[in-house]
Every structure is written in C-alpha cells, then in structure tokens.
C-alpha cells in the first residue's frame with residue numbers, strides 16, 4: 001500500500017527535484033536551497049553523504065534549517081536513507097535505495113508520509129510498488145560524479161522499458177541530468193528529474209532551477 005499522497009500530486013512534486021547535501025555545495029547549503037526554491041524547485045531531498053558529510057548534531061541542525069526553508073516555501077522535504085532523522089524532525093518523506101532498510105519496513109515506520117525507492121529494473125519497480133512506494137527513482141541515466149557507488153549508466157532505456165511493462169508509478173530520473181538532457185528523460189516516461197550537480201555547482205542556482213522548470217513545461 002502506498003501513502004496518502006495521490007499519484008497526480010506526486011508527479012507534480014517530482015518535476016524539479018533537487019537532491020542536496022553539504023558536500024555538494026559551493027556555498028552555504030541553506031542559501032543554495034533558498035535560491036532553488038525561488039527558482040521553482042518542486043521537492044527537496046536532504047542527502048548528507050560521502051566524504052566530509054556531516055553527522056550527529058551538525059547533520060540534525062542542517063536538516064532542520066533546510067526543512068524550515070522548505071516549509072516556508074510549501075515544498076516537501078524528503079530525507080535520504082536516515083529514517084530515524086526523518087521521524088525525529090517530522091520530514092515529509094524518506095527516500096531509500098535497494099541496499100537500505102527495506103521499503104516495506106520503512107512504509108510501516110513512516111505511515112502516510114512520502115516514500116521514494118531507487119529501482120534499477122522492472123522487478124525492483126514492481127517490488128517497490130508492492131512495498132508501498134509513492135515514487136521510484138531510476139538511474140543513473142547519464143554518467144555522474146556525485147555518487148561513488150553508482151550502478152552502471154542506463155540511459156533513458158530503463159524508464160521506457162518500465163513504462164512499456166506497465167509500471168504506472170510516478171518516476172523520477174536521476175544521474176548526470178542537465179538542462180539540455182531533461183526533456184529526453186521526460187520523453188522516455190519520467191515525471192520529472194532529480195538533480196544534484198547541475199544545480200548545486202551552477203554559478204546561478206536560481207536560474208539553473210528555472211531552466212529545468214521551463215524544460216518540464218514543454
């Protein structure tokens with residue numbers, strides 16, 4: 001069983017999904033998130049991972065700060081992996097990978113909040129649905145420098161295959177997506193794009209997000 005969010009609402013939230021942690025940022029993460037929200041980001045994922053990532057109280061403090069910005073903007077705030085943290089701060093949802101706590105267990109723990117699951121095959125997509133996922137993240141679509149343990153690049157083919165095989169769950173593509181590639185990801189059947197570096201490493205975060213949002217309209 002999925003949560004209480006409707007698939008239609010979920011698809012809207014996935015359109016321009018910014019994934020962010022302190023290690024991805026060239027300036028203060030709060031500034032990046034606030035600029036992204038001004039640019040029209042539709043959902044934010046706090047993914048505090050990799051060399052130099054914050055832990056403990058510092059991680060909690062940053063999560064609270066970013067969550068407050070999202071609340072002010074009325075945009076959902078999702079926590080990657082850390083179900084404990086999500087529960088503690090009352091996040092709007094959790095995103096888990098195939099190597100994290102099982103989606104079914106997370107669904108039990110988070111009730112109706114948003115549950116996102118990474119899926120790399122049609123089988124994983126079906127299992128995610130059975131376990132109560134509200135959306136799946138599919139990738140890496142293109143080469144990425146933002147995830148050390150990324151699986152092989154899939155191109156847009158897997159999204160297409162999932163749609164051909166009857167997967168109707170909301171899908172967000174992730175991995176190496178730039179503004180010039182976003183349309184291709186949506187054409188393959190995704191409802192939106194999840195992006196780290198094309199936004200966080202950009203000289204103008206707000207404009208980068210705006211240009212993704214504009215791609216989504218076409």
Ligand code: TZP
Nearest residue numbers: 140144146175176195196197
């Ligand atoms: N999962 C698959 S690829 C990826 C994650 C978290 C990293 C995406 O980052 P970028 O910088 O948008 O390629």
Ligand code: MG
Nearest residue numbers: 081096097100
């Ligand atoms: Mg994970």
